[in-house]
Amino acid sequence: MPQSPIRAAGPPTALEIVDRILADGGVAARPRTIDRIVAGDPTTFVTGVATMAIASLDGLRAAAAAGRNLVVAYDGPFWSETDDLERMTRYPGFAAKRDFLRAKDMVVLHLREHLRDRVPDVISLGMARTLGWEDRRAPGCEADRFVLPPTTLLGLARELAGRLDDRTLRVVGDPQLAVSRVAASWGNAAQLPTIRLFNSEVDVVLCGYTREWEAVEYAQDMIATGLKKGLILLGHAKSVEGGMRACAEWLTTLVPEVPVEFLAQPEPYWTPKPWSR
Template sequence: MKKSANSIFTRRKFITTSAISAGGLVLLSRSSFASGLSAQKQYTVQQVMDLIMKEGNLSPIPNTVDTLKSGDASQVVTGIVTTMFATVAVIEQAAKLNANFIIAHEPTFYNHTDNPEWVKDNAIVEQKQALLKKHNITVWRFHDYCHSLNPDAVEYGVIKKLKWLPYFKAGSPTLTIPSVSLQQLVQHLKTSLGIAHLRVIGDLKQNCSRITLLPGAPGGKMQVGFAVSDKPDVLICGEVSEWETAEYIRDAYLLGVNISLIILGHALSEEPGMEYFVDWLQPKLTDVKVTHIKSGDPFTWL
């Protein structure tokens, strides 16, 4: 039997009224959310930085290099990208993702303090500044504070990527893993971290168990200091000053010390830390999409 329009309207009104009286407001609010009527929470760049400081239990660091390199702290964030270096390619990819806030671990303008006048009249710096302005992207360097998290986000991210968390002790760069040959260790590093080529000093048949891992570029004094104090079988570094750490390890090896050196490359050694930072930040910032973009290895190996 065909129902009249009036009876259908009456029945729908009854169902809606009954739903509300039975707690159906929850269902209606979900329906409103699904139709886009419930707006997401918005954050400014400053609010995101403040959240990171609060959630990381971080205190302000005097004279930190972790400052804005472009943009405005009052800008509303449409999306966040984490990376090692805010390269031209990373900036373009961020723009395609509609992400206007880049959190980069290392400098954007080729020197530690990001001084645009480091080399005067630099057309590349000017073009990069113009590109950031074109896409309305704010860049914040997250270096000192990243390493100040507990545990250090870079160190933890690399250890996690290498599947060495069972052997990890926060606050110590040295850990003991099941014994493998130096050759096997090199292959594990290449496969786990996605590195095509590594530089090595040592005997590839050497048994390795005690590892000191120092991503990035902490400097020769710290690298050699841990080589002396922790007596690792292998010192794994991001990058070295070749006249310092590399020459020390070479002479130590030639003098009969059971020690080898593996150089990962600066960017590739710390990239897993900025990748892990997405896992750290996203649950604390549910209304803004956080994405990691690899800046990658700048070198082509021939």
């Protein structure tokens, strides 16, 4: 049985925590990955860890107020999947975020691919748990297909809105469509995989977001031809926050020296139409 690595007394550094994360779970390293420290000094001693969907300024402020100076985020702080700063440094928004991180001695770890490569996928596991769908997985199918008690597309949308506190989700399809078979694509749903899901044996495709002029338009057109399908867009953060909550639970076992917690973030969208459950 492999022995646990010897850990020094006192708080770990951000780099030590990253090493623990990448060594856990037997996940093969990718030749290229977006997972890395994208802000802060890796040798910083960590006083606490916060996980969140997006390293927004609101999220960073909440983490700093809670004494969590290592932020583990599904999406990084600088508005780019690869954290490419070449065209960002000239803008005041970049300076404000950079200066805040420096002033609070914070480190941000962009962690996505490792979470998705683990078995089970941490995001899928956490979202199923958040929705109460752990026992609803479709037999013989990949992890993110579910068979739910019969309902309508409207009923499912209301259930999702309530469980996720999602006030601005969007739905394509007949509200009274009878549904029970759901395929989920958490986070960004690319065009071709979403279209394939839409043409599989499911009633509803559930995703974070996708390009409206690609997969959404395809879904709209297929429904217009008479296909009995629905599409629900949760919004990006709402479709991965359950997974980042599960990430915090996992990191608690890896980093017992300091507190670890998941931090939800305020929804960025609003609508002029009054919303009620």
